[in-house]
Amino acid sequence: AQSVAQPEDQVNVAEGNPLTVKCTYSVSGNPYLFWYVQYPNRGLQFLLKYITGDNLVKGSYGFEAEFNKSQTSFHLKKPSALVSDSALYFCAVTLQGYKLSFGAGTTVTVRA
Amino acid sequence: EAGVTQFPSHSVIEKGQTVTLRCDPISGHDNLYWYRRVMGKEIKFLLHFVKESKQDESGMPNNRFLAERTGGTYSTLKVQPAELEDSGVYFCASSQPSGSSNEQFFGPGTRLTVL
Numbered sequence: 001a002q003s004v005a006q007p008e009d010q011v012n013v014a015e016g017n018p019l020t021v022k023c024t025y026s027v028s029g030n031p032y033l034f035w036y037v038q039y040p041n042r043g044l045q046f047l048l049k050y051i052t053g054d055n056l057v058k059g060s061y062g063f064e065a066e067f068n069k070s071q072t073s074f075h076l077k078k079p080s081a082l083v084s085d086s087a088l089y090f091c092a093v094t095l096q097g098y099k100l101s102f103g104a105g106t107t108v109t110v111r112a
Numbered sequence: 113e114a115g116v117t118q119f120p121s122h123s124v125i126e127k128g129q130t131v132t133l134r135c136d137p138i139s140g141h142d143n144l145y146w147y148r149r150v151m152g153k154e155i156k157f158l159l160h161f162v163k164e165s166k167q168d169e170s171g172m173p174n175n176r177f178l179a180e181r182t183g184g185t186y187s188t189l190k191v192q193p194a195e196l197e198d199s200g201v202y203f204c205a206s207s208q209p210s211g212s213s214n215e216q217f218f219g220p221g222t223r224l225t226v227l
Contacts, residue, residue, distance in 0.1 A: 034215065043203065044205075044218035046216075090155065099157045101157070102156070
């Protein structure tokens with residue numbers, strides 16, 4: 001079985017401050033991990049993925065995520081948040097091939 | 113390049129009625145997926161097509177749901193008869209032919225409300 005937990009329903013930060021969105025996963029093998037973002041009235045947009053190799057993955061819009069196998073985490077980070085980063089963020093994992101398991105989502109609000 | 117499109121964007125029906133959702137994947141994407149997000153909870157997998165074949169339908173909730181992908185192009189998801197608990201946002205996604213590590217491209221979703 002595979003599952004994902006996003007422990008925070010909401011994250012609020014001031015523009016220019018660092019942004020972290022937490023994600024932990026549970027799988028019985030080597031996972032593929034993804035981050036997606038959903039803006040209002042839009043579909044999910046792919047941000048970044050970890051498959052193998054370097055634990056630090058860089059993605060779109062200045063986001064990055066660090067894969068930590070010992071802590072089974074894949075936290076999303078951005079050094080300096082923008083108001084336009086306000087959105088709903090989903091972490092996802094797949095082990096069995098194609099079926100993605102998602103977390104419940106974290107709403108990020110960046111205030112000016 | 114056009115993205116994944118879904119129709120309709122919203123649907124409001126009464127319990128017991130039938131609704132058909134449509135998804136047009138990105139051209140050339142053999143893999144097509146349906147997911148559902150209910151009541152602000154996590155997005156859950158429904159099923160996966162490879163071309164016109166159902167590869168995995170383990171997430172389909174019950175036999176009131178029927179998915180098809182005739183000709184391996186667009187897909188439809190029919191709910192008949194609809195129940196209150198079917199309300200939610202139905203997402204379609206597609207990905208390139210090879211490799212499970214390929215990211216899935218999502219459509220904007222269809223918001224289904226069953227009254």
